[in-house]
Amino acid sequence: MTESALTINFTSPARPDSGDFVLLEQEAWDPYVNYLTKAGVYAYLNKNLFEAPDTVENCSGTTGLYTKKVFAYPSPSTLPYRLGFSHGFLGLQIIEDLIYTEAIQCNLETELTPKYPAVSITRWEWVGDAYDQDGTIVQKPSVVMGDKVLTLSQPIYGTVLVSYWVIRHTHQVTITKRAGAEENAMTSFAWAVWTGGNTYIKLEAPDGADDENCNNSVTGDSHFEHVPGSPGYVPGSPGYVDGEDEIHEFDYCSGEEL
């Protein structure tokens, strides 16, 4: 067979995986942002009944913009990278040197890696017992502490509390509502690129931000309607009008039906 007769073309990513990466993460929202809580109701009534101080609205994004932090964890920590947002304004960057503590569940692995890229692991300890795959309590395996991973001498079920040193880059971003957008006006992505790779995350706006509606504000939208014919009812206002509704009018003081 001559050399020219057999042609095989392989197409695959050309680069070897260097192991470098950047982990992106958005700072979490308080789950009650833009929602009315029982505490909010209590505070409002307390203010009206007993002249207590004004309530805290806990609204975000409903005035057409929100500000949030995005964390980047480069690995290695000296990895040069570029970061940007598909929509929004990038604020100051802060580089922080932090110790994180994390409970890692062992599920028969022998190598444990913390969630965030560790510069170095500083300490570890077992939490509770160790179990084999049959659920029998066994002696805890010996642990070798590396910079980024813990290596166990045997696979077990158990929990290890690990403290480790991380370098966190905090980027503050302000997301505004896109002028004239028909929908999804506050969608934004954070992206990062470095030599050899790229990554992105979608930023989460708080509920109600796109509609500019905060449930926790007296200036927000009402989801109640006045019964047709009652004081406050605006003729022609949208809402459910059931033809079979019976309207009873009562004298406010005597309670007698009019």
Added chain:
Amino acid sequence: MTEASLVINFSPLSVDAGVSDLWVHLEQIMPKENAEYASLRDLHDMWIAASTGQSAQLMRPSTCPVEFENDIIRVMLGFYTWPSSPDLPFSLSPAMGVISAGQKIEKVKEFSVFVNNQDSFALEYYMTEISTYWETPTFDRDGGDIPAPVVTIDGNYLRFSTEVFGAIRIKGIAIGFHHVVTMELEKGVDQEPSAETEPAETPFDEDDIITGLPEYWDWNSPKIENLENTITATWVDGEESETEQLRLELPLCVEELLKMCPNAYTSLTAICNEISTLTVEYNACTGAVIRVYFGKDPWRYCTIIPPGTTAIANPWGIGTL
């Protein structure tokens, strides 16, 4: 086979591989995110009504997609079908209820997507008048800058002149159909209250209904929970019959209506101080007040009125502090 004929070419698979060009996507129409929950504005409006001598009971939660007829609760849920082409024949079948004939709609859709090292993007709608622009610089998969790829529209795909990493904004007119699935559930709505569950005499008229529910509700009616309904769209692709399913979510107001409230009442502590509480028991279905009484209830969350302060309003108009 001759030696010369042995030529093997490997080509990378397109991201479209295995994805049919015929499809029907289903999308439920849901209330806006936080519109299903009460707002401080609701409370404020009711407070203003009560404190100015109007009845706050003449306000009710806004439309819930239900109707009442005799023993039946009728639940109506809207959804869209988005076929890959407006003339693609398809059928819809619900696990429960009846689906209305589709009403053709043209809806402006605008969204951003992140193209993650791809050379094409599959649209989820049949769209016309599509416009796009890149929202970020564009990169290759090794992090190198590349010129923004040219975008072409190929049926229901956006094709890029090269593989790319970057965000793109897409706007166009999606063409689909609007449907309503109607489910009828026997709940025992329009029954007279039975003698043993008839409420005790109260300072309120029985007909003084707080919510927009029927005047009577069978308090022993079944509690309907965990209701599930699935819509299945079926179409033919070549020789094969294809399907897509949508599991319908019930809006919170519907969920609450269906599960309330056999033989049950609830209560609220209207006013409370360190020696006494004023408790109002009311029927959770009709809103009718069943009983009002004073008493100490250590399990209730109770505010202590500080010495020297007085209430400046009494929104419930009953009892005294």
